[in-house]
Amino acid sequence: MYPTGALIVNLRPNTSPASYKHLTVCIKPFKDSAGANIYLEKTGELKLLVRDGDRSPSKVYCFGYDQGGLFVEATPQQDISRKITGFQYELMNKGIASDLHTVSAPCRPCSDTEVLLAVCTSDFVIRGSIQDVTNKAEEQESIIHVGVNKLYRQKSKVFQLTGESGNWRGQIKTLLECGVKPGDGDFLFTGRMHFGEARLGCAPRFKDFQRMYKEAKDKGLNPCEIGPD
Helix, strand or coil, X not given: CCCCCEEEXXXXXXXXXXXXXXXEEEEEECCCCCCEEEEEEECCEEEXXXXXCCCCCCCCEEEEHHHCEEEEEECCCCXXXXXXXXXXXXXXXXXXXXHHXXXXXXXXXXXHHHHHHHHHHCCEEEEEEEEEEEXXXXXXXEEEEEEEEEEEEECCCCCEEECCCCEEEEEEEEEHHHCCCCCCCCEEEEEEEECCEEEECCCCEHHHHHHHHHHHHHCCCCCCCCCCC
């Protein structure tokens, strides 16, 4: 008989309980995940989070840590073939999660202040150009193929040296609706790592970044130092 039943998954971060209210949990089901529904559970109440059979390969589901734990329940099956339910998860500050999954104006250009803060707090900061863009209609995402001219910071090895030419290259993902296209000129790319992928944050043209950086530096308002050249 096909397995039945359910289990509760409670994530316990290695932080003080007082900080729990500031945390967001995000889960990303594996592409071949099957055999169970995943609910959000708190004090016996269930809210469907991921329905068995949902085949959105890049879909990420986020909720506040204080909203409850995960309740994974096997669904009735017509055969006895093996099915495995699996997912990745991340715990993050609510502010970071909001940046990654903003609902209003997700493609809005960043203000000068937002750019300068992004330079200080992002997981990666690079100067580069858009070599190509691959659109994934099914996933509603675009993959930006970036040629790197200067690497200021990266927490993961997303941007690497390629070939004998010694050029740095990498890929950054963003929403398809933002309509990113290849073009001339350099940009300052900033963003965060999410489930092992680089996600685009602020990305002004580099000449605009140089202007806003100089203006802030002249006024003593730069939140951090970075070589703008």
